Amino acid sequence: xxxxxxxxxxxxxxxxxxxxxxxxxxxxxxxxxxxxxxxxxxxxxxxxxxxxxxxxxxxxxxxxxxxxxxxxxxxxxxxxxxxxxxxxxxxxxxxxxxxxxxxxxxxxxxxxxxxxxxxxxxxxxxxxxxxxxxxxxxxxxxxxxxxxxxxxxxxxxxxxxxxxxxxxxxxxxxxxxxxxxxxxxxxxxxxxxxxxxxxxxxxxxxxxxxxxxxxxxxxxxxxxxxxxxxxxxxxxxxxxxxxxxxxxxxxxxxxxxxxxxxxxxxxxxxxxxxxxxxxxxxxxxxxxxxxxxxxxxxxxxxxxxxxxxxxxxxxxxxxxxxxxxxxxxxxxxxxxxxxxxxxxxxxxxxxxxxxxxxxxxxxxxxxxxxxxxxxxxxxxxxxxxxxxxxxxxxxxxxxxxxxxxxxxxxxxxxxxxxxxxxxxxxxxxxxxxxxxxxxxxxxxxxxxxxxxxxxxxxxxxxxxxxxxxxxxxxxxxxxxxxxxxxxxxxxxxxxxxxxxxxxxxxxxxxxxxxxxxxxxxxxxxxxxxxxxxxxxxxxxxxxxxxxxxxxxxxxxxxxxxxxxxxxxxxxxxxxxxxxxxxxxxxxxxxxxxxxxxxxxxxxxxxxxxxxxxxxxxxxxxxxxxxxxxxxxxxxxxxxxxxxxxxxxxxxxxxxxxxxxxxxxxxxxxxxxxxxxxxxxxxxxxxxxxxxxxxxxxxxxxxxxxxxxxxxxxxxx
Amino acid sequence: xxxxxxxxxxxxxxxxxxxxxxxxxxxxxxxxxxxxxxxxxxxxxxxxxxxxxxxxxxxxxxxxxxxxxxxxxxxxxxxxxxxxxxxxxxxxxxxxxxxxxxxxxxxxxxxxxxxxxxxxxxxxxxxxxxxxxxxxxxxxxxxxxxxxx
Numbered sequence: 001x002x003x004x005x006x007x008x009x010x011x012x013x014x015x016x017x018x019x020x021x022x023x024x025x026x027x028x029x030x031x032x033x034x035x036x037x038x039x040x041x042x043x044x045x046x047x048x049x050x051x052x053x054x055x056x057x058x059x060x061x062x063x064x065x066x067x068x069x070x071x072x073x074x075x076x077x078x079x080x081x082x083x084x085x086x087x088x089x090x091x092x093x094x095x096x097x098x099x100x101x102x103x104x105x106x107x108x109x110x111x112x113x114x115x116x117x118x119x120x121x122x123x124x125x126x127x128x129x130x131x132x133x134x135x136x137x138x139x140x141x142x143x144x145x146x147x148x149x150x151x152x153x154x155x156x157x158x159x160x161x162x163x164x165x166x167x168x169x170x171x172x173x174x175x176x177x178x179x180x181x182x183x184x185x186x187x188x189x190x191x192x193x194x195x196x197x198x199x200x201x202x203x204x205x206x207x208x209x210x211x212x213x214x215x216x217x218x219x220x221x222x223x224x225x226x227x228x229x230x231x232x233x234x235x236x237x238x239x240x241x242x243x244x245x246x247x248x249x250x251x252x253x254x255x256x257x258x259x260x261x262x263x264x265x266x267x268x269x270x271x272x273x274x275x276x277x278x279x280x281x282x283x284x285x286x287x288x289x290x291x292x293x294x295x296x297x298x299x300x301x302x303x304x305x306x307x308x309x310x311x312x313x314x315x316x317x318x319x320x321x322x323x324x325x326x327x328x329x330x331x332x333x334x335x336x337x338x339x340x341x342x343x344x345x346x347x348x349x350x351x352x353x354x355x356x357x358x359x360x361x362x363x364x365x366x367x368x369x370x371x372x373x374x375x376x377x378x379x380x381x382x383x384x385x386x387x388x389x390x391x392x393x394x395x396x397x398x399x400x401x402x403x404x405x406x407x408x409x410x411x412x413x414x415x416x417x418x419x420x421x422x423x424x425x426x427x428x429x430x431x432x433x434x435x436x437x438x439x440x441x442x443x444x445x446x447x448x449x450x451x452x453x454x455x456x457x458x459x460x461x462x463x464x465x466x467x468x469x470x471x472x473x474x475x476x477x478x479x480x481x482x483x484x485x486x487x488x489x490x491x492x493x494x495x496x497x498x499x500x501x502x503x504x505x506x507x508x509x510x511x512x513x514x515x516x517x518x519x520x521x522x523x524x525x526x527x528x529x530x531x532x533x534x535x536x537x538x539x540x541x542x543x544x545x546x547x548x549x550x551x552x553x554x555x556x557x558x559x560x561x562x563x564x565x566x567x568x569x570x571x572x573x574x575x576x577x578x579x580x581x582x583x584x585x586x587x588x589x590x591x592x593x594x595x596x597x598x599x600x601x602x603x604x605x606x607x608x609x610x611x612x613x614x615x616x617x618x619x620x621x622x623x624x625x626x627x628x629x630x631x632x633x634x635x636x637x638x639x640x641x642x643x644x645x646x647x648x649x650x651x652x653x654x655x656x657x658x659x660x661x662x663x664x665x666x667x668x669x670x671x672x673x674x675x676x677x678x679x680x681x682x683x684x685x686x687x688x689x690x691x692x693x694x695x696x697x698x699x700x701x702x703x704x705x706x707x708x709x710x711x712x713x714x715x716x
Numbered sequence: 717x718x719x720x721x722x723x724x725x726x727x728x729x730x731x732x733x734x735x736x737x738x739x740x741x742x743x744x745x746x747x748x749x750x751x752x753x754x755x756x757x758x759x760x761x762x763x764x765x766x767x768x769x770x771x772x773x774x775x776x777x778x779x780x781x782x783x784x785x786x787x788x789x790x791x792x793x794x795x796x797x798x799x800x801x802x803x804x805x806x807x808x809x810x811x812x813x814x815x816x817x818x819x820x821x822x823x824x825x826x827x828x829x830x831x832x833x834x835x836x837x838x839x840x841x842x843x844x845x846x847x848x849x850x851x852x853x854x855x856x857x858x859x860x861x862x863x864x865x
Contacts, residue, residue: 059795066799066856175796604721607852608860707858 003046005098006105009039019044021120021180026291026311033290035283037308038116038185041109045122045178047098048155055092061085061159061174067610067706068665068685070167075327076666077612077685079402082161087409087417089156094148102151103144106183114186114252115141117150118310119157121170121179134162134170135179139216140186140252147183153410154181162331165324187307188252189214189300191271193225196314197284198232198294205238206230208280210271212262213249215298215309222259222333223248226270228277237277242270258519259335279306287311330399334527337400341533344397344541352386352544359551364558372559373581376574379552386548394541400534401668404527411515418667423508423528424535425677430543431651432677437467438652442487482633486653535673542648542670550649563588606692606710612665613706614672617681620700621658623693626650631695640699644690646671654678659701661708663689675703683708724863725761728851731790731802732757732764736829738806739787740766742777749777755786756828758821762865764806764846765813765825767836775842782809786846798857805852808865813843821845 003019004011012020012028020028020042031037052058064081073081094102106115119135136157138150157163158179163170171177193210209218209225217223224243231238249262272280280299283306288295291311298309332340359379367375401424408420444460468480509528516524559577568580568588576588624639626632632653635641641657643650645664651674654660660675665685675682681703686692693699696713738755741748751774753766764786768775778784789803815822822843826836835841851863 059798062795062799063857066858068856174799602721603864604724605862605864606860607862608858610856610858705858 004044005047005050006041006043006101008041008105008109012042016044018122019046019180021045021122023118023120023310023312024180024182025120027182027184029290030287030308030311035287035308036306038187039109040182040184041105042120043102043151043181043183045180047102047181048158048179050095050098051092051152051155054095055088057088057092058174060088065174067612068687070164072687073685074665075161075165075323076669078164079161080612080665080667082159082164083402083405083409084417085159086153086156086406087413089152090149090410091413091415092152094152099148102148102183106144106147110183110185112142114188114254115147116182116184116186116309117141117147117154118182118184119154119179120182121158122177134160134166136160139214140257142254149410151181151183155179162328165327184309186252187300187302187309189302189307192298192300193218193271193280195280195284195297195299196294197288197297198314199229200314203294204232206232206281206284208272208277210280211249212246212266212271213251214257215250215300216257217248217250217259219298220250220333222335223250226272228272230277230281235278235281237274240270246270256520259333276301283308330396332396332399332403334403334523334530337397337403337530337534338526340393340397341400341530344393344537345533348389348393349540349544352389352548355382355386356544356547356551359548359554364555369562369581372555372562373578376552376555376559376578376581379555380574383548383552386545390541390545394537397534397541398538398668400530401538404531404534407524407527408512412512419508420531421535421667421676422505423512424532426505427532427536429536429539429673429677431539431648431674434467434543435652435655437463438487439655441467445484445487482630483652486633486635538668539648539670539673546648605712608707608709609686609692611661611683611685611706611708612667613703614667614669614684615660615675615680615682615703617659617679617703618701619659619681619703620698623695623697623699624657625690625693625695627690640701642689642693642695642699643671645669646674654680659683659699659703661686661689661693661699661701663687721863724853724861727802728761728804728853728863729757731788731804732761735788735790737788738764738766740774741785741787742774743781743783744773744777749773753786754829754832755788756825758824761851762848763821764808764848765821766844767825767832767841768844769838769840770842771840775844778810778844782811784808784810784846803854805854806846806848806850807852808846808849810844810846813845815843 007016007020009028009031012024017025024040024042027037027040064085067081068077070078116137116139118137121135134157136154138153141147141150158172158177163172191210191212192215193208194215195209196207199205199207206229208228208230211218211223211225213223218225224245226243226246227239227241228237229239230236246267247262248259250257251260252258283299284295284297287297287308291313294314295311296314297311300307300309359382364372364375404424405418405420408414408423409417412419414420441460441464444463464484512528513521513524556574556577559581560572563572563577563580566584571591572580572588573591580586580588619640621638621640623642624631624635626641626643632650635653635656637656638658639656640659640661641653642661643663645662646654646660648670654674655678657680660671660680660682662671662682662684663686664671666672667684669684672682672684681701683701683703683706685706686708693710694713698711698713700709702708736754737752740751740753743749753768755764755766757764784807786806787803788806789801791797791801791803813821822836825843826833829836836843848865850865853861853863
């Protein structure tokens with residue numbers, strides 16, 4: 001049976017529900033009940049299916065899903081998967097007859113009006129699966145080509161990172177899931193908002209939120225709204241909460257929407273009068289009765305006329321997965337990220353550096369045992385505080401790269417969805433500076449050990465000591481010895497990262513920026529600058545945190561050294577070190593062991609496994625599995641580094657590695673960034689990698705496809 | 717038994733039970749030679765059985781070199797196979813079984829393929845048995861594990 005690819009508002013009937021998706025069904029129901037809804041048409045799920053089948057996308061999405069079980073994926077890997085799928089949609093061709101159908105129908109229906117393109121997924125916005133913000137909507141679309149491009153992006157958002165996170169609740173399925181698209185006339189609202197006919201927190205209350213300008217500002221969180229709470233039974237207004245400032249609004253011009261200053265005369269007035277709040281509530285009640293359940297409604301007012309933009313059931317779903325909620329909070333706007341950049345660069349980084357310096361300056365040997373225990377606690381607290389700041393500020397800031405990547409891919413449509421990383425490479429990362437110093441030290445050591453350059457030997461000791469202090473690593477005596485040993489066999493490591501050579505970054509830079517004009521170009525430049533800062537900080541933040549952690553390790557080392565004199569020579573947890581320092585007769589417990597080697601007795605051997613392709617290239621080499629710090633110092637040039645995650649304290653061995661494999665997955669994680677800077681093939685996201693590979697196994701790292709092949713050392 | 721080992725054995729066992737046909741690869745003088753055969757597995761998965769007439773090329777090739785592979789997979793011939801299909805390559809040495817000495821092997825085979833009774837019982841047919849050295853299991857398009865037997 002042939003299903004219609006496109007339905008005009010007047011052509012829709014009850015039988016079209018599954019073809020037009022949840023959101024369009026609600027819109028149609030409001031329209032057919034006589035409520036004021038801006039004119040719209042719907043590209044049905046059949047249009048989505050035509051597009052994905054003609055472009056062979058179903059198979060390609062399937063292959064993306066074979067890479068790894070979603071349950072084993074970290075959020076970075078889910079984002080990567082979504083980015084790759086989005087790029088597939090973006091690069092796929094709109095079938096000409098479908099494109100023509102969309103263009104002619106929109107022209108006929110809306111003339112030259114600006115448009116809104118909204119998702120309407122099957123089953124979306126039903127009472128069980130009403131999650132806001134999983135799929136995309138685009139506002140103020142004006143040209144035919146732009147319309148077609150945005151339709152593709154809405155289709156792609158069926159597989160957005162947020163949707164993948166909620167895949168089980170959505171029943172996301174490659175064969176069954178589909179997406180209709182609403183094309184709607186843009187009502188250039190002067191005032192807009194949302195309303196909950198029953199608050200998710202207190203069903204006895206209605207909530208109205210309103211902003212000046214378009215609803216986008218409120219929905220994206222860029223403009224803080226006025227908020228009214230109304231008692232459902234009496235209709236009495238319980239509270240009106242004004243925002244701290246009513247100074248910004250999302251407005252539109254002939255190119256798109258933008259966040260701009262609100263005119264001064266509007267700033268002192270709430271977007272709605274009390275009467276208008278009640279009018280919105282009355283409309284809400286009507287819609288609630290129509291649908292038979294509490295509704296979450298978007299509306300806008302133009303020339304004192306209220307338009308309904310969409311309605312969906314107030315979700316009763318309580319997400320108990322706090323990680324997922326935290327992840328969704330990472331998606332931030334350019335202006336929000338710019339504020340974050342300012343805070344990180346002006347406040348947090350200097351404060352971290354100051355903290356590390358203060359700690360470095362204290363003389364631990366002068367402390368009595370009890371005081372030392374207190375200092376351990378103090379440093380633990382300081383480290384935990386900064387670790388908290390790392391998660392709260394630095395990790396969200398990494399989204400700057402992602403935001404740039406998405407914009408870059410949307411305008412350039414590159415074959416390689418990670419081409420945007422080429423524009424970010426080459427900034428002066430701290431770990432590369434540290435490695436350059438280390439390479440120089442190795443060189444000096446070589447010269448001093450030739451026997452006749454005493455001044456070189458003395459300079460080496462001075463610089464080595466300075467290195468340890470400034471980079472905060474190697475406070476442990478064993479680590480220092482290990483580092484020296486490593487310097488001895490580092491030989492001619494690359495002091496300067498390898499470059500891919502073929503990429504002309506300036507050209508990419510220009511091609512990207514040339515796609516924009518005027519104000520938009522300025523925004524694009526700002527975004528690129530932000531992304532570069534985000535990229536740099538993804539590495540540097542680890543170094544700053546490591547420096548503070550180094551000081552914690554330093555005090556723990558001092559504590560351990562004192563316990564050694566009491567004959568306690570086993571590994572101990574920090575709390576046990578403190579207890580033994582305070583109570584002389586306390587016998588501390590032995591610390592749990594390091595990452596265990598793999599169970600060699602098993603009859604099952606993993607031979608080939610997929611992860612994420614994190615740095616291009618293919619290489620084979622002997623594995624060096626890092627299960628403890630001491631393994632790092634045994635690293636030989638040309639070996640493949642196998643680790644759980646490349647911590648900042650480990651990056652000094654990266655230049656020795658011919659390939660890198662790590663458990664922690666993602667294209668934009670610290671290890672992947674360092675690998676790309678050095679041009680070393682890297683695969684991330686291999687589950688239990690330090691358990692399935694042994695030092696000495698022959699490993700092939702395919703950084704193009706994200707595959708590793710293991711040839712065991714104990715098998716001929 | 718190792719937990720992962722159990723999972724892999726169960727997977728192999730379920731596919732051996734569900735699938736009727738395998739691709740047999742034998743060593744021919746010039747090129748590898750492949751055939752479809754109706755197979756059955758012993759419960760411990762250490763032996764794979766099939767029947768062939770003695771006049772076939774595969775029989776001749778196996779007489780001259782008994783090293784062979786059997787490929788068993790559960791594909792449905794749709795794009796979803798790239799995610800869901802499992803392919804198992806069994807490698808080992810193949811010999812003809814003396815049906816009178818080892819009647820239980822014939823029973824296993826006929827239990828799975830009762831409609832092949834006539835073919836099985838023909839004096840010209842041989843019951844062949846692979847002593848599996850190793851299973852190589854490919855899942856999720858590119859993930860490969862080996863199970864030593």
